[in-house]
Amino acid sequence: MADVCVITGGGSGMGLAAAKCMPKDKIIIVSGRTVSKLERAIGELKELGYTAYACACDTSGRSSVKELAEYAAETGTVKNVINAAGLSPNMADPEKLLRVNALGTVYINQEFAKVMQSGSVIVDISSNSAYVLPKFLISHKTYALAETNEEQFIQKCIRKSNLAKGDYQRAGFAYALSKNFVVWYAQKCAFEFGEKGIRVCSLSPGLIATDMGKLEEKEGSAMLGYAAEKRMGTPEELGFAIASVADERNGYLAGVDVLVDGGSTNGKKFRK
Numbered sequence: 344m345a346d347v348c349v350i351t352g353g354g355s356g357m358g359l360a361a362a363k364c365m366p367k368d369k370i371i372i373v374s375g376r377t378v379s380k381l382e383r384a385i386g387e388l389k390e391l392g393y394t395a396y397a398c399a400c401d402t403s404g405r406s407s408v409k410e411l412a413e414y415a416a417e418t419g420t421v422k423n424v425i426n427a428a429g430l431s432p433n434m435a436d437p438e439k440l441l442r443v444n445a446l447g448t449v450y451i452n453q454e455f456a457k458v459m460q461s462g463s464v465i466v467d468i469s470s471n472s473a474y475v476l477p478k479f480l481i482s483h484k485t486y487a488l489a490e491t492n493e494e495q496f497i498q499k500c501i502r503k504s505n506l507a508k509g510d511y512q513r514a515g516f517a518y519a520l521s522k523n524f525v526v527w528y529a530q531k532c533a534f535e536f537g538e539k540g541i542r543v544c545s546l547s548p549g550l551i552a553t554d555m556g557k558l559e560e561k562e563g564s565a566m567l568g569y570a571a572e573k574r575m576g577t578p579e580e581l582g583f584a585i586a587s588v589a590d591e592r593n594g595y596l597a598g599v600d601v602l603v604d605g606g607s608t609n610g611k612k613f614r615k
């Protein structure tokens with residue numbers, strides 16, 4: 344059976360850019376909610392010489408994710424899962440952001456771990472927004488509820504987001520919480536799934552010039568002032584970074600978050 348690489352959010356942006364950096368002997372499955380976008384993406388991949396399939400999935404629903412994992416396992420040996428599906432503050436309200444970005448990551452990691460074997464890898468895409476929250480808002484006890492009581496997890500996170508004033512700020516808090524959760528959850532899974540030989544990492548992009556990044560440019564570009572690279576990243580740069588983390592040859596990279604943000608998070612420490 345051929346090796347399979349599954350990319351959620353693979354119909355556009357950095358997910359699609361990562362697909363174009365994967366080895367061509369793998370079958371690529373791109374996934375997302377919009378079928379026309381997925382069809383365009385597999386057209387581009389086929390033109391580049393890939394074997395590529397589209398499979399629609401909404402990562403905020405466990406049954407949809409389960410179907411995607413089963414489809415991938417029927418197609419071949421699932422070696423790489425890149426979970427790039429996500430929504431940003433200008434796209435959704437706090438609840439939707441938490442359901443897609445946070446609970447979606449739980450469903451992807453849990454359902455794919457059931458069909459993956461030793462020598463495989465999951466890369467969950469977070470954000471450098473994961474690093475902006477004041478410490479008192481971060482509770483790993485609340486995060487643990489995502490596996491045991493989803494509704495309580497959502498309600499507690501929404502309550503924290505409501506501390507912010509204004510709709511955009513509340514969505515921004517929820518987004519940052521959801522992405523801080525992704526970093527924590529990928530680490531938790533790395534230690535649980537490590538016993539089975541499944542490597543798990545997260546990767547946190549800074550402001551990247553995808554459709555989503557352009558939508559967030561006005562609010563997000565303030566942090567570029569602190570960066571070592573004073574510009575938005577390109578989807579191709581992120582695609583290469585994500586594919587490298589997801590590559591089996593990177594087998595010792597586990598249980599960490601890889602921060603690919605042109606230095607904007609660390610730049611704050613050196614601000615004059």
Ligand SMILES: NC(=O)c1ccc[n+]([C@@H]2O[C@H](COP(=O)([O-])OP(=O)(O)OC[C@H]3O[C@@H](n4cnc5c(N)ncnc54)[C@H](OP(=O)(O)O)[C@@H]3O)[C@@H](O)[C@H]2O)c1
Nearest residue numbers: 352356357375376377401402428429470550551553555556
């Ligand atoms: N661009 C940035 O500046 C930036 C910065 C930090 C982190 N990120 C993160 O990077 C990841 C990739 O984003 P991008 O910049 O490449 O933006 P993008 O082009 O908008 O890609 C996001 C993809 O996720 C899919 N998606 C959204 N909700 C989904 C759902 N419920 N189920 C399945 N697929 C869903 C979208 O397709 P459909 O709408 O068709 O489902 C879309 O193809 C996201 O997780 C994002 O939060 C981006």
